[in-house]
Structures are given as C-alpha cells and as structure tokens.
Amino acid sequence: MASSSIHVKVSGVLQDHIQQHIGEDGLYENASDYIRALIRRDLQTRDEAWDGLQKELAPAMRADDSEFVVVSAEDVIRRNKRR
Numbered sequence: 001m002a003s004s005s006i007h008v009k010v011s012g013v014l015q016d017h018i019q020q021h022i023g024e025d026g027l028y029e030n031a032s033d034y035i036r037a038l039i040r041r042d043l044q045t046r047d048e049a050w051d052g053l054q055k056e057l058a059p060a061m062r063a064d065d066s067e068f069v070v071v072s073a074e075d076v077i078r079r080n081k082r083r
Contacts, residue, residue: 008035
C-alpha cells in the first residue's frame with residue numbers, strides 16, 4: 001500500500017490536546033501516530049455502527065410484505081410527540 005502525506009495545521013485547544021497524547025507522558029510517540037489511531041478508531045466505530053444497523057434491520061428485511069403497516073408522516077410525528 002502506497003503512503004502519502006497530508007498536512008494539517010492545528011492550534012490552540014487542538015494543539016494542546018494533541019500534545020497531551022504524545023511524547024514521554026502520552027500514549028503515542030508523535031502526532032502522526034495519534035492521528036492514525038484516531039482514524040482507525042473512527043473506521044472501527046463506523047463499521048460497528050453499520051453492523052449494528054444491519055442486525056437491527058435484518059428481521060424487517062426478511063419479513064413478508066403483509067407484516068408491514070402503512071403510516072403517514074403525520075402518524076409518525078404524532079407518535080414521536082407522545083414519547
């Protein structure tokens with residue numbers, strides 16, 4: 001896999017936050033390691049969310065059309081206001 005560089009400028013609170021996570025007192029050797037870890041975590045979270053959604057929707061995807069009930073947008077709004 002080819003490697004490429006992306007340059008990002010951060011300052012203020014963002015820079016302070018990064019500094020807390022790198023070096024002798026941090027978990028990461030440098031800012032690049034920290035940013036890569038954040039991206040990996042973001043990808044994992046996205047994948048877990050997608051897997052959860054698919055699992056939740058699976059029964060509906062297998063259901064027969066006769067099991068579904070037609071509702072209007074107003075029905076949904078009314079139902080949600082009661083919650």
